[in-house]
Amino acid sequence: MNPATQHRLRKHADYQLVYKAGRKQFAKQIAYFYALRPEPSATVNARRSDTPGPRIGLTVPKALGKAVDRNRIKRRMREAVRANLALITSPVDVILHPRRSVIDLDFLQLKREVAQILRSVQAACDRATTAGQSTGRTRP
Template identity: 50%
Template sequence: MNAPSQAEPRTATSAVQQPGRASMSANRLRKHADYQRAYEASRKRRSASMSWFLAPQAEPSAPRVGLTAGKVLGKAHERNRIKRRMREVLRKHLDLLPVGCDLIFHPQRIVLTLEFTKLEAEVVRILQQANAERARATTTAAQTLAQAEPVR
């Protein structure tokens, strides 16, 4: 009779990411001050099932994402499920995050029951809009600088 194989215990060093599985840990907004700065530097935009804010970063670095789920969305387990669903969609599309910007999502309660493919399509559409808006802001800033320089 063979003894059952013993699985290796998980330690901090053995919990390595699986190949092809991205992590959002480096791309998350964590500090309250960062959220407040992003709110002040942006305006609220709406989509079918969430609101979102896009703000340029004070010191451009990797794009960052924040999620909020207030008590109005339901009990703790419902809010946690909403955030888990949103994080999974964002994890799949980290490459679409606008560089040099902070993006904050305020999901509505409907995200809890929305089909995952529809949720994913909506978040991708928001990320594309955010990238287009960032590109517009960048070209507008470049044009303003070009006009401000004196011609010699």
């Protein structure tokens, strides 16, 4: 798999799992959902465990503007995620859902906000992992 696209959340079913089983949080300009992936086993579908680290997905609704504007938002967000991907190491699926104000947001501010989101997701995953080890749970 291409290294640039290896950490992307792609399948509709995977998005639905994150929405259904994950948690929703809010940052200033971006709402985000995240869900820990279960440990790989023989019964888990192979495509869910092919990426050992995080998988990031983007949703940019039509309400944010025409296709040109939405694609620009997605390009900028993908670059911000790529620059900060090293901040998260847990096997977690994250969906970023920007607000309208992201269109006019300075790129450095966008990068900072994405970094803050990824740090908070990693911290939540670390807390869930330590709590899961003591109680047997694996979800945040």
